[in-house]
Amino acid sequence: MSVPAPVPTAPVLAVEPSSEVGTGHTLPTPFTNPITDLPPPPSPPSASDQPTFIDSLPWSSPAPDDASPAAPPGPAAAPHPPAGAPPGPAAAPGGDEASERTISRDQLPRVGAQTVVAARCPAGHLSPAYAGTCRVCGQPLPAQQPVEIPRPPLGVLRLSNGDTVVLDRGCILGRNPRVPAGHSGEQPNLVKLIDPDKDISGQHLEVRLEYWHVAVKDLGSTNGTQVVLPGENPVTLRPNDPVMIEPGSKVILAGVFSFTFEVTP
Known part of the structure; x- marks a missing residue:
């Protein structure tokens, strides 16, 4: 039985340090193979995964100098009157002046005043609609449509x-x-x-x-x-x-x- 011959190995060359460092010669660089089996770098986290931070509160930060104020909303469009409707009363001249006029107290409604159902006699006096004669002059009340009005002075x-x-x-x-x-x-x-x-x-x-x-x-x-x-x-x-x-x-x-x-x- 024969023994196989040993496999010859390449001789290891010892690198002698150069004694001429500083004379312009460089040390020999050992050969290295490129690394190809490293895992890829992790992808950056998405925006939804990143923590968010509030830089400032909207009501505490001054508005930018170039910010222009929002335009006020325009007036609502006036509704169109139905066809055949009579025209509204014309505006009185000098609207501002008319709004400053003093109002007679007689034209103001009394707070808590009652309303009554009334009828008029031939002389124009107001009486209860259910009465047969005028409460002032005693004339018979003609047939008419009763009206509801603020109660007049009773005497x-x-x-x-x-x-x-x-x-x-x-x-x-x-x-x-x-x-x-x-x-x-x-x-x-x-x-x-x-x-x-x-x-x-x-x-x-x-x-x-x-x-x-x-x-x-x-x-x-x-x-x-x-x-x-x-x-x-x-x-x-x-x-x-x-x-x-x-x-x-x-x-x-x-x-x-x-x-x-x-x-x-």
């Missing part, structure tokens, strides 16, 4: 001192009248009565208007209130119990002061 109170109170709203009579606590609706007139003897109470009587009707109510006065309806005997009012009165009625406060309810055009 006047003729005071025994010569004054008159228009019943365009209710009223409180007394030496020191004031609106009762918890009062709702239209604000009443306050009628102050002079009474050195103080027979009349500070809050003596309330006159209330309910649609076409007039009622009086004693407010718990000390010396009471009496009502005399036309052709009737005097009746003493119970405190806080309203009673309807009609034209020609007389109301007596504490036996020292009175007024008469009258209807006026």
